[in-house]
Amino acid sequence: MTLNNLTLPGSSTSASVLESPALWPAQAHLPTVSGRQLVVERGAGSWLYTQDGRKLFDGTAGLWHANVGHGNTELAQAAYEQMLQLETYHIFARYSNDKALALGEKLAELSPIDRAKIILNSGGSDAIDVACKLARRHWQREGRDSKKVILSREFAYHGLHAYGTSIAGLEFNREGYGTESLVPETARVSFNDPAQVEQMVNRIGAENIAALVTEAVQGTGGVNPPAPGYLEAIARICRENDILLILDEVITGFGRMGTMFAAEYYGMEPDMITFAKGVTSGYAPLGGVMVAPHLWEPFYLDSRDTPIFRHGATYAGHATASAVALKHLEILERDQLVPRVAQLESTLRTELDALAGRSEAVTEVRSAGLLGGVCLHESLSAEQVCDDLVELGFIGRPLRGNTIQISPPFIVTDGELSTFINAIGEAINARSGK
Numbered sequence: 122m123t124l125n126n127l128t129l130p131g132s133s134t135s136a137s138v139l140e141s142p143a144l145w146p147a148q149a150h151l152p153t154v155s156g157r158q159l160v161v162e163r164g165a166g167s168w169l170y171t172q173d174g175r176k177l178f179d180g181t182a183g184l185w186h187a188n189v190g191h192g193n194t195e196l197a198q199a200a201y202e203q204m205l206q207l208e209t210y211h212i213f214a215r216y217s218n219d220k221a222l223a224l225g226e227k228l229a230e231l232s233p234i235d236r237a238k239i240i241l242n243s244g245g246s247d248a249i250d251v252a253c254k255l256a257r258r259h260w261q262r263e264g265r266d267s268k269k270v271i272l273s274r275e276f277a278y279h280g281l282h283a284y285g286t287s288i289a290g291l292e293f294n295r296e297g298y299g300t301e302s303l304v305p306e307t308a309r310v311s312f313n314d315p316a317q318v319e320q321m322v323n324r325i326g327a328e329n330i331a332a333l334v335t336e337a338v339q340g341t342g343g344v345n346p347p348a349p350g351y352l353e354a355i356a357r358i359c360r361e362n363d364i365l366l367i368l369d370e371v372i373t374g375f376g377r378m379g380t381m382f383a384a385e386y387y388g389m390e391p392d393m394i395t396f397a398k399g400v401t402s403g404y405a406p407l408g409g410v411m412v413a414p415h416l417w418e419p420f421y422l423d424s425r426d427t428p429i430f431r432h433g434a435t436y437a438g439h440a441t442a443s444a445v446a447l448k449h450l451e452i453l454e455r456d457q458l459v460p461r462v463a464q465l466e467s468t469l470r471t472e473l474d475a476l477a478g479r480s481e482a483v484t485e486v487r488s489a490g491l492l493g494g495v496c497l498h499e500s501l502s503a504e505q506v507c508d509d510l511v512e513l514g515f516i517g518r519p520l521r522g523n524t525i526q527i528s529p530p531f532i533v534t535d536g537e538l539s540t541f542i543n544a545i546g547e548a549i550n551a552r553s554g555k
């Protein structure tokens with residue numbers, strides 16, 4: 122086996138790998154990516170331009186984030202104007218800044234949680250850390266100290282900070298840190314069978330469980346829409362056992378389902394919602410948590426004994442990120458991009474069904490909103506097909522389960538979407554020798 126300049130797995134590192142750029146890439150098998158990195162220099166709409174002169178269709182919206190597309194000048198202008206006025210000021214204790222406050226109001230207005238309070242930070246992994254901490258803090262404050270375990274689903278992805286790592290349902294993200302769970306007291310539950318979830322709750326004991334964290338549609342786990350009745354069942358299990366339900370909307374939030382939130386799409390009433398990516402379409406690093414009144418009210422009581430929830434970071438409520446988010450949400454509404462996703466949902470499903478019909482190597486197609494997955498027969502590698510796609514001018518992404526991710530920006534045209542899916546078919550057929 123020869124991987125670029127590597128000779129054999131396990132052999133000593135070759136000089137060219139050691140001479141790779143100083144920047145340590147994320148989630149990368151370094152000898153494999155070394156020397157073949159695609160360096161993106163510019164973006165416009167659904168298209169990207171690389172340092173080596175390629176023009177690539179962004180069929181995944183980056184890491185599910187570039188919802189309004191790349192190169193939006195209004196967002197650049199919003200950041201520029203805010204920085205001229207005030208780059209940021211922290212929101213610790215009695216300090217705040219006007220943009221973070223305004224964004225809080227806007228997000229509370231959009232939130233499917235009635236009278237939500239909004240915690241702001243810098244991304245999805247941050248949001249998960251805060252939501253899990255708040256769940257544990259809540260039960261401590263209630264005097265139910267044993268309620269500490271955080272449940273998550275098999276194949277779940279909730280980022281890679283300490284809590285995200287600990288509750289990862291993709292085992293490879295949790296392994297290698299010396300204990301089963303980096304933060305103690307976490308457990309995985311079945312991703313599609315409510316009866317097994319119930320059994321796990323009984324085994325651990327509801328008196329020991331603080332919260333269950335779930336994506337509505339699993340993203341990195343392979344684009345897995347929920348099994349019929351699953352979300353309703355776990356919501357019931359949570360309700361009946363005093364387990365907080367944390368809905369991770371880092372991918373689905375702000376329109377990807379054709380509704381503003383997946384909570385609306387699936388009729389859910391979570392206690393907390395985590396969000397990130399789609400709040401700014403990636404124009405600024407921003408994430409946060411929407412918190413239901415029964416969780417925040419005790420921290421707002423007018424008493425000397427009122428507890429403090431110890432969370433926060435220098436960039437929580439970053440003024441420039443907040444200004445960008447406010448402008449971004451204005452664009453989302455003004456340009457009717459969420460209803461546009463609702464239209465694209467059926468186009469995507471039709472195109473995926475057609476692809477499955479004409480390629481035997483496609484074992485399953487899955488979709489919900491503008492999220493799609495093309496699952497390939499084990500004789501083909503999704504990773505290889507995605508590499509081939511790049512040569513054809515398209516970016517797809519291999520996910521768990523030999524699945525190709527499809528999640529283009531909301532501004533994609535019907536024509537671009539079908540060209541992309543046709544290209545996936547072409548790459549699959551070329552690989553399978555058809």
Ligand SMILES: Cc1ncc(COP(=O)(O)O)c(C=O)c1O
Nearest residue numbers: 244245246278279280340371397
């Ligand atoms: C569902 C979900 N939660 C959390 C995260 C982590 O977000 P971030 O990468 O912004 O930390 C991700 C990232 O892809 C995600 O898909």
